[in-house]
Amino acid sequence: MTAxxxxxxxxxxxxxxxxxxxxxxxxxxxxxxEKKKILLFWYPKDFTFVCPTELHAFxxxxxxxxxxxxxxxxxxxxxxxxxxxxxxxAKDNGGIEGITYPLIADSNRNLANILGILDATATTNENGSxxxxxxxxxxxxxxxxxxxxxxxxxxxxxxxxxxNVAEYLRLIDAYTHVQKHGEVxxxxxxxxxxxxxxxxxxxxxxxxxxx
Numbered sequence: 752m753t754a755x756x757x758x759x760x761x762x763x764x765x766x767x768x769x770x771x772x773x774x775x776x777x778x779x780x781x782x783x784x785e786k787k788k789i790l791l792f793w794y795p796k797d798f799t800f801v802c803p804t805e806l807h808a809f810x811x812x813x814x815x816x817x818x819x820x821x822x823x824x825x826x827x828x829x830x831x832x833x834x835x836x837x838x839x840x841a842k843d844n845g846g847i848e849g850i851t852y853p854l855i856a857d858s859n860r861n862l863a864n865i866l867g868i869l870d871a872t873a874t875t876n877e878n879g880s881x882x883x884x885x886x887x888x889x890x891x892x893x894x895x896x897x898x899x900x901x902x903x904x905x906x907x908x909x910x911x912x913x914x915n916v917a918e919y920l921r922l923i924d925a926y927t928h929v930q931k932h933g934e935v936x937x938x939x940x941x942x943x944x945x946x947x948x949x950x951x952x953x954x955x956x957x958x959x960x961x962x
Contacts, residue, residue, distance in 0.1 A: 752867070754894065754902040760865045761900075765831055765856045766824075771838065773831045776853060778824065779900040788821040788926075789896045790919055791855075793868060795888040797829040797837040798845065801913045805891070806847045808916045813852065819923050821895075826855035828863055828888055860887065868892040868907060895922060897930075 759779045766776035782789050792809065794802040809816075809823055816823050829837075834854045840846025855862070863869050868889045891908035903926050908914060925936040934946035937957060947957040 753905055754866060755905050757902055758900045759894065759896045759902055760862060762862060762865070764862050765858070766853045767831045767834045767838070767856055768853050769838070769851045771835045773856070776824070776855060778896060781822070782896050782898055782900045785822070786820075786898050788819070788898060788923060789824060789894075790816060790821055790923070791824045791826060791894045791896065792914070793826045793863070793889040793892040795891070795910050796827060797833045798840075800845075801891075801911065802827075803842070803845055803847050805913055805916075806850055807842065808914075810850050810852070812916045812920065815920055816923070819920070819927065821923055823852040824855060825850070825852060826857060826862075826889075828857050828860050828869075830858045831856040863889050866892065866894075870910070893919065895919065895926065897926070 759782070761777065761779040763775040763777040765773055767773050778789055778791055781787075790809075792805070794805055796802065806825055809825070813823055827834075834856055837847050838850060838854075839848060841848050857863050860869060869887055870890055888910075890910065891912065891914060893904070893906045893914060894902055895904035897903050904919075904922050921941055924942040925940055928934065928936055928940075928942075928946055932946065934953075935949045936946050940946060945957065945960060947953040
């Protein structure tokens with residue numbers, strides 16, 4: 752079942768910061784306490800292939816998320832120790848050295864189970880070669896949580912398909928516009944484009960002005 756429209760699970764899980772220190776992180780409480788949105792993205796496994804490209808892509812855009820009052824948090828079911836090893840592996844060697852946002856280490860899979868994002872099988876390609884070794888890892892699930900701890904976006908990719916970071920910035924812009932102006936954002940809306948009132952008249956005016 753979707754988490755959209757519901758409060759994010761109110762549980763604390765292990766996480767690691769850029770200094771390699773492990774601490775308890777409660778996404779729900781953090782959003783409310785800091786009055787910030789949170790973009791939480793799950794990836795299948797440390798020391799794999801698509802995953803480091805995503806972590807670095809989010810890191811490259813971190814200042815854009817900060818401008819939007821949004822915190823970045825990565826997550827997988829690896830242990831904090833494995834996170835630490837990956838954080839100390841150079842980018843040109845497939846590592847994530849330089850990542851500064853926290854990484855959840857949900858090694859007991861409590862949060863991933865609650866969210867229903869676990870896949871218990873390894874992924875293989877058409878030749879039968881393993882793309883992702885190990886089992887009971889998560890899909891590429893992404894959540895945008897607002898300042899009240901409510902999930903406003905949930906998206907899930909299969910393991911081989913990487914995310915487009917720009918789309919999450921667009922979604923945050925759209926939801927922030929809704930919060931500020933009480934309007935709704937039509938298809939392909941981007942910051943600076945016209946939104947509309949959620950009425951028949953609003954739809955008619957939107958189509959008239961966009962023609």
